[in-house]
Amino acid sequence: MHFTSEQRLDDAVCERTFTLGEIPGILWTPASASAPAPLILLGHPPLGLGRMYPRLAARAQHCAAEGFATATIELPGSGDRPRWPAAERARADLRRAMEAGGPLSDEIIDALILPLVDKAVPEWQAALDALLSLPDLGGPVGYSGGVISIGTRLAVVEPRISAAVLFAGSFVPRAVFEEARQVTIPLHVLLQWDDEGNDRQAALDLFDAFGSKEKSLHANMGGHTGIPQSAGDAAGRFLTRHLKRG
Amino acid sequence: MHFTSEQRLDDAVCERTFTLGEIPGILWTPASASAPAPLILLGHPPLGLGRMYPRLAARAQHCAAEGFATATIELPGSGDRPRWPAAERARADLRRAMEAGGPLSDEIIDALILPLVDKAVPEWQAALDALLSLPDLGGPVGYSGGVISIGTRLAVVEPRISAAVLFAGSFVPRAVFEEARQVTIPLHVLLQWDDEGNDRQAALDLFDAFGSKEKSLHANMGGHTGIPQSAGDAAGRFLTRHLKRG
Numbered sequence: 001m002h003f004t005s006e007q008r009l010d011d012a013v014c015e016r017t018f019t020l021g022e023i024p025g026i027l028w029t030p031a032s033a034s035a036p037a038p039l040i041l042l043g044h045p046p047l048g049l050g051r052m053y054p055r056l057a058a059r060a061q062h063c064a065a066e067g068f069a070t071a072t073i074e075l076p077g078s079g080d081r082p083r084w085p086a087a088e089r090a091r092a093d094l095r096r097a098m099e100a101g102g103p104l105s106d107e108i109i110d111a112l113i114l115p116l117v118d119k120a121v122p123e124w125q126a127a128l129d130a131l132l133s134l135p136d137l138g139g140p141v142g143y144s145g146g147v148i149s150i151g152t153r154l155a156v157v158e159p160r161i162s163a164a165v166l167f168a169g170s171f172v173p174r175a176v177f178e179e180a181r182q183v184t185i186p187l188h189v190l191l192q193w194d195d196e197g198n199d200r201q202a203a204l205d206l207f208d209a210f211g212s213k214e215k216s217l218h219a220n221m222g223g224h225t226g227i228p229q230s231a232g233d234a235a236g237r238f239l240t241r242h243l244k245r246g
Numbered sequence: 247m248h249f250t251s252e253q254r255l256d257d258a259v260c261e262r263t264f265t266l267g268e269i270p271g272i273l274w275t276p277a278s279a280s281a282p283a284p285l286i287l288l289g290h291p292p293l294g295l296g297r298m299y300p301r302l303a304a305r306a307q308h309c310a311a312e313g314f315a316t317a318t319i320e321l322p323g324s325g326d327r328p329r330w331p332a333a334e335r336a337r338a339d340l341r342r343a344m345e346a347g348g349p350l351s352d353e354i355i356d357a358l359i360l361p362l363v364d365k366a367v368p369e370w371q372a373a374l375d376a377l378l379s380l381p382d383l384g385g386p387v388g389y390s391g392g393v394i395s396i397g398t399r400l401a402v403v404e405p406r407i408s409a410a411v412l413f414a415g416s417f418v419p420r421a422v423f424e425e426a427r428q429v430t431i432p433l434h435v436l437l438q439w440d441d442e443g444n445d446r447q448a449a450l451d452l453f454d455a456f457g458s459k460e461k462s463l464h465a466n467m468g469g470h471t472g473i474p475q476s477a478g479d480a481a482g483r484f485l486t487r488h489l490k491r492g
């Protein structure tokens with residue numbers, strides 16, 4: 001992990017960009033932290049860190065005010081990272097199927113999402129290894145947002161993650177749906193009720209499938225990016241409740 | 247409205263019992279209030295105020311700590327109030343249908359709930375008239391909990407109610423389902439995901455039907471009375487956001 005830049009946001013947050021091998025990432029730490037800060041991994045949709053930066057930085061500043069460090073990495077095939085031919089084909093198949101207006105087949109969703117999950121999850125784990133070796137970061141670790149299939153797989157395979165906020169809103173392969181039953185950590189699931197790009201019933205079924213004893217679903221009106229401030233605040237309180245020590 | 251007793255709870259809350267005609271009720275006001283307090287009507291299931299008192303008093307104390315007055319009245323046919331024969335028959339029909347294990351017919355649900363809603367809603371409105379004439383109570387008014395069909399009808403017909411917390415968990419007649427489309431006030435709906443006495447899909451359909459632009463659904467694990475503390479706190483924050491002036 002090599003830090004490539006450092007700046008202050010509003011004097012309250014230290015923002016450092018880094019690379020982890022070929023993967024770019026960003027780390028935000030509260031400028032005033034006196035002890036190692038608990039860490040929240042900020043998930044995001046595969047639109048590229050550059051495009052997502054304003055929303056990610058706003059979430060990071062909000063988290064820093066609560067004493068959390070936050071970090072994110074570029075997803076495979078997004079931003080400046082190399083595309084791979086199968087992903088391009090899967091995206092073209094998805095576009096054709098959506099233009100045709102029919103339901104999306106399991107095959108299209110599997111081809112689109114599974115390789116992304118398979119590639120991304122070990123990268124987030126490697127990022128976690130590197131991040132937790134820094135002196136200003138400690139546990140526990142939370143995950144928040146992004147592609148729900150990545151968050152689900154991470155919640156199953158990564159024991160250092162002790163609570164997660166998941167955003168319903170992406171296609172979920174059958175294999176990941178089955179993995180959801182193995183999740184045991186506390187979950188706070190956000191659902192935008194009128195999200196045109198999201199199958200509401202599939203999101204409710206996935207929520208039902210999660211194995212966690214403590215899970216809650218929070219549905220709000222509006223489209224994919226219309227999560228109200230109060231719902232964001234409630235998700236923040238969930239993470240604070242589960243990740244703050246003592 | 248005649249006050250029949252007065253006591254302090256923990257020095258912080260003044261609890262007064264009253265009768266409104268033949269209807270018993272309870273009013274809780276913050277002992278320290280300097281200005282007229284906003285009021286939350288505390289709904290409850292038709293189990294009798296006596297049986298519900300511990301839960302209602304706890305909610306009242308919680309609300310008083312946030313500066314709210316709260317009030318509740320006995321439901322028609324509950325507690326010491328007279329039963330009516332049609333309600334007894336409807337309850338017997340419900341028991342038989344549930345013992346038979348089949349789905350409940352619309353006729354059974356209508357016979358059970360509609361007369362209760364028709365009788366209770368004008369009583370809550372009369373209570374509101376009396377309560378708001380007291381010098382220590384002011385607007386705005388919220389409604390929280392209880393039989394969701396009563397809360398839905400009240401939200402439609404009573405313009406003084408400006409926000410409501412509704413608990414999914416009772417049978418909803420078709421007529422009330424249609425009324426839900428006319429609700430426009432902000433709603434915060436709680437759903438216990440594993441509530442055996444509640445049809446989850448019907449609750450989701452009702453949430454979808456509410457006409458309010460601002461509505462949110464909060465589903466938590468557990469049975470009918472297992473609402474976690476954090477979910478109760480979030481409902482309280484919703485009411486504070488909508489009812490606190492200035």
